[in-house]
Amino acid sequence: MNKDQVKGSLKEVAGKVQEKTGELTGxxxxxxxxxxxxxxxxxxxxxxxxxxxxxx
Structure with a gap:
């Protein structure tokens, strides 16, 4: 696994959290x-x- 794979995965997770937070708060x-x-x-x-x- 290289750094782009790791950073990409982390950005995906952070994006999901941010999106769900936005949904919950409207x-x-x-x-x-x-x-x-x-x-x-x-x-x-x-x-x-x-x-x-x-x-x-």
Whole structure:
């Protein structure tokens, strides 16, 4: 596992938490930011996965 995979996974989790917090508080801005963070994390994780695959 490389740093992009780890950071991407952490961003995904943080985004989910942020999105759920926004849902619970009725803050749509936080929901959108959380969803965006999840996408960013997923992209970074996928990039890390591709780096690992290329290494092997």
């Amino acid at each position: 803050n749509t801005s936080q929901q959108v930011k959380g969803a965006a963070k999840q996408v960013e994390g997923n992209v970074q994780k996928s990039y890390g996965d591709a780096k690992e695959a290329a290494k092997n």
